[in-house]
Amino acid sequence: MDRSFYQFVLSFRGGKKDDEKSTFAEAVFNDHSFPKDEKGFDPLSRYLEEKADPEMPSIVFDELYTLYKERFQ
Numbered sequence: 001m002d003r004s005f006y007q008f009v010l011s012f013r014g015g016k017k018d019d020e021k022s023t024f025a026e027a028v029f030n031d032h033s034f035p036k037d038e039k040g041f042d043p044l045s046r047y048l049e050e051k052a053d054p055e056m057p058s059i060v061f062d063e064l065y066t067l068y069k070e071r072f073q
Contacts, residue, residue, distance in 0.1 A: 027055035
């Protein structure tokens with residue numbers, strides 16, 4: 001995987017307001033402490049669980065991470 005998960009997620013920015021992936025991407029972009037270089041599922045999942053931001057739900061993370069793995073692994 002060349003790209004970090006953060007870089008991948010940013011590709012979903014700018015979508016419709018009711019698009020969960022777009023909302024997630026905007027929240028990640030606005031979270032200045034998000035682990036921008038991380039590629040691994042466990043560290044990212046742990047971060048999101050501790051953050052507990054309603055705009056970054058784990059179910060959307062799981063969907064995005066699956067797409068990330070399919071595309072970059």
